[in-house]
Amino acid sequence: MLRRLNFYSICFAFGLSVLLILAGSRYTDNTNYRPSTESRRNIRNYLKIEDGENNSPQPLPTNPYDGSPNIEKILEKTRTKVKLDLINYNFTTSGVQKLEDLLIESGGNPIRSLIISTWRSGTTFLGEVLNTMPGNFYHYEPLLNFNIVQIRGPPYSDKALSTIKGMFYCNFNNMEEYFEYGKVHLHQFNHNTRLWDHCKYKKELCFDANFTSKFCKLFPFQSMKVVRLRLRLVQELLDDKQLNLKVVLLIRDPRGVMQSRKHRDFCKPAPDCWRPELLCADMISDYVAAGRLLQQYPNRLMVIRYEELALNPNSTAHKLLKFLKLNPTSSFEEFIHSHTTLDVAGVSSTFRVSREVPFRWKNVLSFNNVEEIQLACKDAMDLWGYRMAHNASHLASKEFNPLEPFKVTQ
Numbered sequence: 001m002l003r004r005l006n007f008y009s010i011c012f013a014f015g016l017s018v019l020l021i022l023a024g025s026r027y028t029d030n031t032n033y034r035p036s037t038e039s040r041r042n043i044r045n046y047l048k049i050e051d052g053e054n055n056s057p058q059p060l061p062t063n064p065y066d067g068s069p070n071i072e073k074i075l076e077k078t079r080t081k082v083k084l085d086l087i088n089y090n091f092t093t094s095g096v097q098k099l100e101d102l103l104i105e106s107g108g109n110p111i112r113s114l115i116i117s118t119w120r121s122g123t124t125f126l127g128e129v130l131n132t133m134p135g136n137f138y139h140y141e142p143l144l145n146f147n148i149v150q151i152r153g154p155p156y157s158d159k160a161l162s163t164i165k166g167m168f169y170c171n172f173n174n175m176e177e178y179f180e181y182g183k184v185h186l187h188q189f190n191h192n193t194r195l196w197d198h199c200k201y202k203k204e205l206c207f208d209a210n211f212t213s214k215f216c217k218l219f220p221f222q223s224m225k226v227v228r229l230r231l232r233l234v235q236e237l238l239d240d241k242q243l244n245l246k247v248v249l250l251i252r253d254p255r256g257v258m259q260s261r262k263h264r265d266f267c268k269p270a271p272d273c274w275r276p277e278l279l280c281a282d283m284i285s286d287y288v289a290a291g292r293l294l295q296q297y298p299n300r301l302m303v304i305r306y307e308e309l310a311l312n313p314n315s316t317a318h319k320l321l322k323f324l325k326l327n328p329t330s331s332f333e334e335f336i337h338s339h340t341t342l343d344v345a346g347v348s349s350t351f352r353v354s355r356e357v358p359f360r361w362k363n364v365l366s367f368n369n370v371e372e373i374q375l376a377c378k379d380a381m382d383l384w385g386y387r388m389a390h391n392a393s394h395l396a397s398k399e400f401n402p403l404e405p406f407k408v409t410q
């Protein structure tokens with residue numbers, strides 16, 4: 001009798017633990033961003049595709065949400081998930097003691113980063129790198145609704161800067177235009193994977209300023225990328241002490257940028273996108289601004305050239321994390337790893353794919369095209385360390401290396 005009782009209690013305990021493991025795995029299955037084989041195939045294309053306006057690859061959900069859109073429940077689940085995802089995270093690296101110190105909801109201040117660049121310069125890839133951090137809220141492009149323009153000052157700059165600030169403070173009130181635009185352009189939201197996990201079941205959640213504000217406040221890391229705002233305007237954001245913002249300026253060879261833009265329908269009607277002299281005037285302005293801001297805030301601005309990121313994704317991405325005071329997590333390492341070591345179709349590796357991508361323009365553009373861009377861009381190219389091609393045979397020769405070292409000086 002006693003033995004039988006023991007047998008039953010062992011069965012019961014076993015069953016219970018199986019149940020607990022099953023229940024637990026619902027939370028932990030997707031704790032880390034682990035791309036499947038299928039998604040690695042997509043990831044492989046990131047560097048190739050760079051930053052599309054409408055056709056970037058669909059990001060994978062990081063925590064598929066299954067239930068009804070009960071807002072309080074979503075918030076509670078998310079709180080738990082962020083905590084679990086960062087259970088082994090070393091917060092000392094990020095200059096605080098515990099998670100709550102980085103949560104707006106708990107009166108803390110998140111680690112905020114802003115990527116400043118322009119169309120077709122590799123921001124999609126860099127944005128995805130930062131979004132591999134568990135607990136990251138990816139604000140993506142807050143200025144999509146400004147359309148294809150560069151913001152260099154008034155009248156657009158006030159609105160643009162207040163939108164960016166509002167978002168970084170997780171205050172989405174008075175942003176009707178942003179939400180109206182998003183209703184018919186869902187890609188405004190779907191790069192923010194942790195928000196999209198919920199919106200994809202009920203789109204209205206993404207259009208709800210109250211929900212978005214509350215949800216945003218649960219995340220310790222807040223990243224954003226912007227391709228429509230020039231660097232000198234970022235001064236105002238850096239001056240905001242509470243924001244404690246870190247800025248990454250992503251620069252790319254104008255010949256590569258213009259080649260890539262050729263295939264974009266959104267680009268041609270817009271002078272800011274289509275005319276190399278405007279792109280390169282902005283590059284000069286960014287260079288001057290970078291010098292000034294680095295002098296004023298040496299630890300809050302980092303400059304990355306797209307070509308170097310593509311040639312050395314691992315070391316560049318690690319430098320970026322160090323600059324942002326973020327600990328590399330396994331999801332981050334895995335993402336970078338999948339860019340540098342995976343075989344592609346059994347022939348070449350992603351490493352080779354990414355090495356060739358930044359210089360594809362050399363094979364695609366005619367020398368006349370290249371010369372036209374170089375004429376408009378000579379000064380910008382000198383400043384940012386891009387060498388000229390002197391003639392057609394020089395352009396085609398193996399010896400021609402478009403990159404040379406550069407230095408931002410004040």
Ligand SMILES: *[C@@H]1O[C@H](CO)[C@@H](O)[C@H](O)[C@H]1NC(C)=O
Pocket residue numbers: 090091092093
């Ligand atoms: C956390 O990081 C700090 C500073 O980077 C280091 O001194 C400390 O040893 C780390 N703690 C653990 C548990 O790894």
Ligand SMILES: *[C@@H]1O[C@H](CO)[C@@H](O)[C@H](O)[C@H]1NC(C)=O
Pocket residue numbers: 208209210
């Ligand atoms: C958001 O909250 C405010 C104040 O609590 C309320 O007046 C408003 O109706 C809410 N908006 C939505 C879309 O729920």
Ligand SMILES: *[C@@H]1O[C@H](CO)[C@@H](O)[C@H](O)[C@H]1NC(C)=O
Pocket residue numbers: 314315318
């Ligand atoms: C990537 O870079 C980091 C830091 O520079 C280094 O520790 C690590 O070994 C590198 N990983 C690979 C696969 O090269």
Ligand SMILES: *[C@@H]1O[C@H](CO)[C@@H](O)[C@H](O)[C@H]1NC(C)=O
Pocket residue numbers: 390391393394
């Ligand atoms: C092309 O440019 C290279 C490098 O400046 C030069 O050595 C070569 O003579 C030029 N060729 C022609 C045909 O002008």
